[in-house]
Amino acid sequence: MLSKAQIKYIQSLQHKKYRQKSGQFIAEGDKIVPELISGGMVVREVYATKEWISGHEQVLSGRVPVIGVEAHVLKQLSALTTPNQALALVDIPPAAPLVLKGRVSLALETIQDPGNMGTLIRIADWFGIKQLICTPDCVDVYNPKTIQATMGSIARVNIIETDLLSLLQKEEVPSYAATLQGTDITTFSKLAEGIILIGNESKGLSDAVIAASTHKLTIPRLGGAESLNAGVAAGIICGRLLI
CATH class of the missing domain: 3.40.1280.10 (SPOUT methyltransferase, trefoil knot domain)
Structure with missing residues (x-):
């Protein structure tokens, strides 16, 4: 169960100034969330329906905290017209060094x-x-x-x-x-x-x-x-x- 403060914080990340201030962003998508976890990004939490969680136990496997939420809660959190079944709270990665030679x-x-x-x-x-x-x-x-x-x-x-x-x-x-x-x-x-x-x-x-x-x-x-x-x-x- 998410608190009102948690919901408000996640909703705030739809705006650039709050992403910059917090150093975090939200990622939505039934396929995108597993990709970010497998790709090595720092995923702090995943909010998803119980059905989605049960279908992705292998990729989740205790690697990130997962919170089961109802579809109407995901709709509150979503920045999209049609919400997905999963949303992740992710750290913005530190800036990589600029390397131009050889690539x-x-x-x-x-x-x-x-x-x-x-x-x-x-x-x-x-x-x-x-x-x-x-x-x-x-x-x-x-x-x-x-x-x-x-x-x-x-x-x-x-x-x-x-x-x-x-x-x-x-x-x-x-x-x-x-x-x-x-x-x-x-x-x-x-x-x-x-x-x-x-x-x-x-x-x-x-x-x-x-x-x-x-x-x-x-x-x-x-x-x-x-x-x-x-x-x-x-x-x-x-x-x-x-x-």
Whole structure:
């Protein structure tokens, strides 16, 4: 049984300022919660229906405190329109060191939509990219909708927030800016090191970031669409440059 204070605290984590203050976030999803536990994130508590708990005894197995709650309580706790059967209280991991040499990183500028951010984290995980760089004006990666969209990939990708322009100006590794005015992506060789740059959903990358990048690339357009979704573009670019 959760107290009113506990319910209020969990509900407060729907807001960025309280996540930052507490150093915790909530993760919702019947598949996501086990992924975070197995992925090594610090899960403080799990709140779930009795049916969900009985079906996940192997992954839980005394590794985290589990509190059985009724569906109507989960609905109170949930940040989603349709609540799941399980919700976890998780510590925000400490910032990992930024390492550019010898690896491929994905860098995002001013991504605003939580679903897009979650998809981009999931894409990074799919292609084995362990480091995701975000500008400070990106949507919070620990937004409940973002966490749900990652489908657990948040446990396997290090998130680093930094000023992208300053980073590029150091030119430690090559950088590849996605832009409509770039070079055909099919002319590029497979990457072993570098930063793939993806911009805002409507405006793309800023002129300053494009200018600071060492390479400008574009996905050839065969039809009449004006542009591609940020996640779709990132998936195509990663598939072409990393496989």
